[in-house]
Amino acid sequence: MNQKNPHSKIFVLAVLSVSVMITTGTAISSALPEMAKSFPNISVSQIDMIATIQQFSVMITLLLSGFISKKLGIKRTITIGLILTGVAGVFPFFSHSFILILISRLIVGCGIGLFNSLAITIIDLFYEDPTRSQMLGFRSATEQIGVSILNIVVGLLVLINWHASFLIYLLAFPLLAFFLKVVPEPPIPLGSDNNKQRINLPVLIMTVLLAFMVACTTAVIIQVPNIIVTDLSKSSAVSSLIISANTLMGMVMGILFGRIYRFVKKFILPLGILFMALGSLIMVSFHSVFGVTLGAVVCGMSYPLVGSYIFSLVSVIAPKGSETLANSTLLIGANLGSFSTPLFLSELGKMNSLTTHAGPFLTAFWLLIILTMIVLIYQTFFQKKVHQNIMN
CATH class of the missing domain: 1.20.1250.20 (MFS general substrate transporter like domains)
Structure with missing residues (x-):
């Protein structure tokens, strides 16, 4: 060919x-x-x-x-x-x-x-x-x-x-x-x-949400080596395998996004956030390589669902003719979230009494649970039938 x-x-x-x-x-x-x-x-x-x-x-x-x-x-x-x-x-x-x-x-x-x-x-x-x-x-x-x-x-x-x-x-x-x-x-x-392009409030809200979720995702990748090498006294090779498992799960969820979306529709957003919350809780609860691995894999299920859904919303929430600017704004938000992750981890660690490298994930768990509830309530009672305009 x-x-x-x-x-x-x-x-x-x-x-x-x-x-x-x-x-x-x-x-x-x-x-x-x-x-x-x-x-x-x-x-x-x-x-x-x-x-x-x-x-x-x-x-x-x-x-x-x-x-x-x-x-x-x-x-x-x-x-x-x-x-x-x-x-x-x-x-x-x-x-x-x-x-x-x-x-x-x-x-x-x-x-x-x-x-x-x-x-x-x-x-x-x-x-x-x-x-x-x-x-x-x-x-x-x-x-x-x-x-x-x-x-x-x-x-x-x-x-x-x-x-x-x-x-x-x-x-x-x-x-x-x-x-x-x-x-x-x-x-x-x-x-x-x-055409002159512009952004609106829904795009900005989704940008902030995306930045937060990327910061959580990057925090897992950055902190796993510290947990494995410093807290658990294992080799860096072990941490690299765990991170690979995390990213491979992300790949699988990315491929399955369309099928999952057809089943849960707009609730794929709170589902994705919930996966990050559960993964964070597992990592902080089990002081072992198995616990860190399981938590990292569950966290890996999160971003492909959240990110894919947010980017699929662009044609619905962005002003007509401003899709390119909206996509760029979302990408900037994602990169800002990744860039700010070290500071993000430091601040999360200060919000609880745990002294291990897994400590910041306890705070992340509660913030993610609160965010899941807010999004779930909004989508259940206030969001219109946005999902009808997506994936068609």
Whole structure:
């Protein structure tokens, strides 16, 4: 089959390959406890920033990627983004300076921000529904597959030393070569960006909710290595396997989202929040590898349901013609949630008397239960038949 045919398997794989690197920021979380030993004068929250600080620069370049792609073209912009991600991502392998490593992580964020939204845009431009909706689901699953595999690789590389874990960013280069060989410059509809766009209160509310849920999700990925290595005295390789199980569950739930939605409809939102609450409670209740693993897996069921539902609401809640801006706003909220996770964890830990690294999840549990009840009450008594306009 012609590989230039958008419906050929190789073309589909090439389009999806861009998304493999999007969520790799937290993939090196398993190496953070070992890294902390090399920087004894740096606080744990500052070390944790290595896994999240790139989200700050992602937010900035996310806003600029549309403008840059208009000037340079979508394919060139994605190329620059992947090159920046690969080069800056590998830099900590050679460096012993914490400040320079932080700067390199910011550059990684610049690279990811350039192709983050464009990974969705190229699907919008090459495909039409129902294939487009299916491809967006595959794209989300591709993110989870990528970070899951890389978590396992990091767990193996960290056995050498923490520097070696950053070699995972070399993957950006073969992915780029594959993408460049197969995917042509996508066609841009004339006059597609002439309308002035705006956001409204429902979009802002969903953005805040998404930021909170991403912060909870990222907290699991960041804190599991600390719980396993520091509290339970196990190896970083164990924590990487647990994180991989968490992300694999996210992949499965992402693939099953359509089927689950058809069964529970709009109540998929409180269900997703409830999974995060239950997973948090399990992690804080069972002081064992099994408990942490089970809790992390249950938490992994949450974000694919919440995130997919919120993004599917865009066509319903956003002002007409402002869907692109609404999607960008939601992505910024998601990245803000990830970036703020170290501070989020610190504040949650202060709200109860537990001293273990699992302690913040007790506070998270109660906040998530309250949020579940608020959303459930609103959807039961006040929300109209929004779900009729989704997934059709």
